Amino acid sequence: MRKTVFCATTALVIGSCQQAEQPSDAKDFTEARVDSLLSQMTLEEKVGQLNMYNGTWDFTGPVPEQADAQEREDQIRSGGVSAMLNVLTPEAICAAQRMAVEQSRLGIPMLFGYDVIHGYKTMMPIPLGQASSWDPTVAERANRVAAAEATSEGLSLAFGPMVDITPDARWGRIMEGAGEDPFLAARMAEGWVKGFQGADLSERHSIAACAKHFAGYGFAEAGKEYNTTDMSDQTLLNVVLPPFHAAVDAGCAAIMNGFNDLNGVPVTADAYIQRTQLKEAWGFDGFVLSDFNSVPELVTHGYSADMPEAGKAAFLAGSDMEMESRLYERHLLDQVRSGEVSEELIDDAVRRVLRIKFRLGLFENPYKYCEAEGIEIMSEAHLQEARDLARQSMVLLKNEAATLPLQKDASIGVIGRLAQSKDVPLGNWRAQAVENSAVSLLEGIRVAAGSKVEFAEGYRISAGRRSFIFDMEWADPSEKGFGEAIQLARRSDVVVMALGEDCYQTGEGRSQTDVGLKGDQLELFHAVRAVNPNVVVVLMNGRPLAVPDIQQHASAILESWHAGSQAGHAIADILFGDHNPSGKLPVSFPHRTGQEPLYYNHKKTGRPVTNDFDKGLVFWAHYSDAPVEALYPFGYGLSYSRFIYSELEINDSILRSGDDLEVRVRLTNDSKVAGEEVIQLYIRDPYGSLTRPVKELKAFQKIHLEAGESQLVSFRLSEEDLAYHWSRERFEAEPGRFEVYVGGNSREVLQTAFTFR
Numbered sequence: 001m002r003k004t005v006f007c008a009t010t011a012l013v014i015g016s017c018q019q020a021e022q023p024s025d026a027k028d029f030t031e032a033r034v035d036s037l038l039s040q041m042t043l044e045e046k047v048g049q050l051n052m053y054n055g056t057w058d059f060t061g062p063v064p065e066q067a068d069a070q071e072r073e074d075q076i077r078s079g080g081v082s083a084m085l086n087v088l089t090p091e092a093i094c095a096a097q098r099m100a101v102e103q104s105r106l107g108i109p110m111l112f113g114y115d116v117i118h119g120y121k122t123m124m125p126i127p128l129g130q131a132s133s134w135d136p137t138v139a140e141r142a143n144r145v146a147a148a149e150a151t152s153e154g155l156s157l158a159f160g161p162m163v164d165i166t167p168d169a170r171w172g173r174i175m176e177g178a179g180e181d182p183f184l185a186a187r188m189a190e191g192w193v194k195g196f197q198g199a200d201l202s203e204r205h206s207i208a209a210c211a212k213h214f215a216g217y218g219f220a221e222a223g224k225e226y227n228t229t230d231m232s233d234q235t236l237l238n239v240v241l242p243p244f245h246a247a248v249d250a251g252c253a254a255i256m257n258g259f260n261d262l263n264g265v266p267v268t269a270d271a272y273i274q275r276t277q278l279k280e281a282w283g284f285d286g287f288v289l290s291d292f293n294s295v296p297e298l299v300t301h302g303y304s305a306d307m308p309e310a311g312k313a314a315f316l317a318g319s320d321m322e323m324e325s326r327l328y329e330r331h332l333l334d335q336v337r338s339g340e341v342s343e344e345l346i347d348d349a350v351r352r353v354l355r356i357k358f359r360l361g362l363f364e365n366p367y368k369y370c371e372a373e374g375i376e377i378m379s380e381a382h383l384q385e386a387r388d389l390a391r392q393s394m395v396l397l398k399n400e401a402a403t404l405p406l407q408k409d410a411s412i413g414v415i416g417r418l419a420q421s422k423d424v425p426l427g428n429w430r431a432q433a434v435e436n437s438a439v440s441l442l443e444g445i446r447v448a449a450g451s452k453v454e455f456a457e458g459y460r461i462s463a464g465r466r467s468f469i470f471d472m473e474w475a476d477p478s479e480k481g482f483g484e485a486i487q488l489a490r491r492s493d494v495v496v497m498a499l500g501e502d503c504y505q506t507g508e509g510r511s512q513t514d515v516g517l518k519g520d521q522l523e524l525f526h527a528v529r530a531v532n533p534n535v536v537v538v539l540m541n542g543r544p545l546a547v548p549d550i551q552q553h554a555s556a557i558l559e560s561w562h563a564g565s566q567a568g569h570a571i572a573d574i575l576f577g578d579h580n581p582s583g584k585l586p587v588s589f590p591h592r593t594g595q596e597p598l599y600y601n602h603k604k605t606g607r608p609v610t611n612d613f614d615k616g617l618v619f620w621a622h623y624s625d626a627p628v629e630a631l632y633p634f635g636y637g638l639s640y641s642r643f644i645y646s647e648l649e650i651n652d653s654i655l656r657s658g659d660d661l662e663v664r665v666r667l668t669n670d671s672k673v674a675g676e677e678v679i680q681l682y683i684r685d686p687y688g689s690l691t692r693p694v695k696e697l698k699a700f701q702k703i704h705l706e707a708g709e710s711q712l713v714s715f716r717l718s719e720e721d722l723a724y725h726w727s728r729e730r731f732e733a734e735p736g737r738f739e740v741y742v743g744g745n746s747r748e749v750l751q752t753a754f755t756f757r
Contacts, residue, residue, distance in 0.1 A: 122378045125390050147206060165178075213267075312340060383566055395558070650752055682695040684741070
């Protein structure tokens with residue numbers, strides 16, 4: 001059987017494509033087509049498939065006065081460009097694609113990439129918020145909408161998901177990922193990849209996913225952006241790499257490396273993680289993409305002596321496609337001809353790139369992403385999806401004396417500039433979101449509760465934020481802007497106060513030394529509470545915040561994150577009880593910034609202590625001025641329902657190699673409100689040849705229970721769940737006693753044990 005495919009106007013390529021026999025296996029057929037095309041390519045054309053250009057000019061208009069603009073067009077026409085980023089209209093993408101397909105010798109189509117992180121124009125909650133749902137289908141649904149909108153505007157490659165693990169709230173890019181735990185992050189990574197790519201990468205609205213940043217980027221020292229990372233192989237293999245492995249297993253088309261060095265080797269030039277681990281051990285058959293300008297930065301790192309050496313080091317280490325700096329274009333040809341780089345390695349890299357282009361269906365129709373398919377950007381269906389996913393991403397942190405849900409007929413005072421903002425909820429890394437297009441918290445409350453809602457700004461965010469500076473300015477310096485807010489609080493039944501941070505405080509390049517509330521937000525909170533103790537705080541933020549005073553004195557606290565296009569409606573749905581919150585924290589919240597990095601799955605140490613810092617202990621692992629434990633632990637989150645855990649048991653006291661155990665626990669909804677609870681299962685290996693964390697998440701389930709309902713929930717544990725990487729060559733479980741913890745967060749758990757033999 002033969003299959004006719006669209007190639008290009010070039011007779012040589014058309015003939016070759018039509019001559020490729022189609023084996024019964026689609027994968028084999030793709031490989032045959034890749035090999036057939038590769039056999040026709042010159043060395044120059046092969047190197048061309050390893051270059052990604054930045055879209056710095058408009059293909060549909062006149063070429064600006066740039067020295068290299070015409071040169072870049074000529075490179076595309078010669079087959080010297082494989083992909084482009086930041087070309088952002090279907091017209092421009094089609095114009096560029098025509099140059100590649102209709103004017104180059106082989107007519108190989110280009111990829112068009114963009115940072116699609118949590119939506120394209122319809123903004124979903126930031127990824128850290130999505131991870132708070134503890135539901136991979138939330139990640140999948142969010143990225144299906146993003147893929148539909150992005151591909152409708154011509155894009156074929158998304159620079160996401162970001163699956164970096166980070167234990168440090170100071171790191172600005174914490175908002176882009178799933179938090180501190182490798183198991184939860186791996187499950188979310190699978191959902192994000194499936195959402196982008198769908199069941200079949202060749203579908204019209206599937207977009208190639210590019211998981212990033214490989215690897216260790218989120219462990220930057222001091223939480224400082226682009227900083228060095230230094231970690232043991234245990235941390236690398238057991239904590240950092242599992243989400244990437246999950247993305248690969250989910251079929252991720254590409255992997256992007258990072259800006260950091262890892263144990264002395266910049267990851268762009270790290271052959272172990274890129275070739276040995278990713279390509280050989282995991283069998284990854286997509287391509288590795290460098291991050292923007294990371295190849296030339298090998299010189300800045302002090303790893304390579306000059307630019308030709310930097311390009312060679314990155315390529316030999318396994319970076320297949322180079323983003324923007326053009327070092328491959330300028331030096332790889334000479335390095336192959338001189339014998340410094342083998343053409344066999346060139347062929348391997350080119351195969352990886354072509355393979356993804358074939359899987360996307362670009363050779364059947366290189367203009368598929370330019371063709372209008374009736375997808376309405378920011379449609380009502382997309383906005384409704386954004387609202388639902390935002391509700392599932394929010395975490396109820398406190399609800400003293402059942403303050404929430406609020407009554408819609410109460411007089412409500414809404415205070416805080418963030419409550420009025422229609423832009424901050426969109427979050428950072430907002431792709432092509434329309435500025436000020438979000439539903440504000442104030443709007444959401446007014447729609448839900450009507451005319452008895454009043455507003456006072458209290459503070460405003462400086463316009464200087466777009467230069468990445470967060471500042472708090474006051475309308476009335478003599479009163480710090482508090483007067484109107486305090487008067488509103490006095491005459492209101494309840495105050496809803498929006499506190500947190502601007503969306504430009506988090507994201508790339510926005511690391512901070514202080515993760516507390518900025519400006520006079522805390523002072524304003526205390527002033528408001530002094531006249532009305534019934535204060536509900538809505539946190540809007542992209543990272544964990546140190547808010548011990550808020551935790552102590554607010555009547556209720558809702559963590560909303562930067563919740564996206566429908567933020568205000570989603571928050572109001574929870575505040576008024578139209579949706580019962582079920583989110584759980586994917587990160588630990590500190591009492592003080594000085595606790596960072598902070599994470600639940602730490603080692604015990606030889607002198608462990610928890611919160612005994614005030615009991616006179618000195619020579620123990622503690623702080624003398626703050627608790628050791630988190631303000632809010634990993635996995636924490638409340639509900640309007642009251643869930644009770646009981647009857648934890650294991651079906652056998654011994655787990656034998658090759659078998660598994662059943663862990664059962666009873667969950668009861670002891671309330672009059674139906675709700676969902678995320679049941680979390682952790683294990684601990686208390687004694688072993690290598691020290692292990694105090695707890696490790698190994699399973700979770702989200703269970704819906706009606707009011708008064710009780711259900712026996714079961715998990716299965718196998719030998720693989722107990723195994724860990726001892727070294728790069730050794731992954732196995734060690735015989736001995738294991739503890740099992742089950743509960744609604746990582747701190748409040750039931751406990752049992754078994755023995756592995």
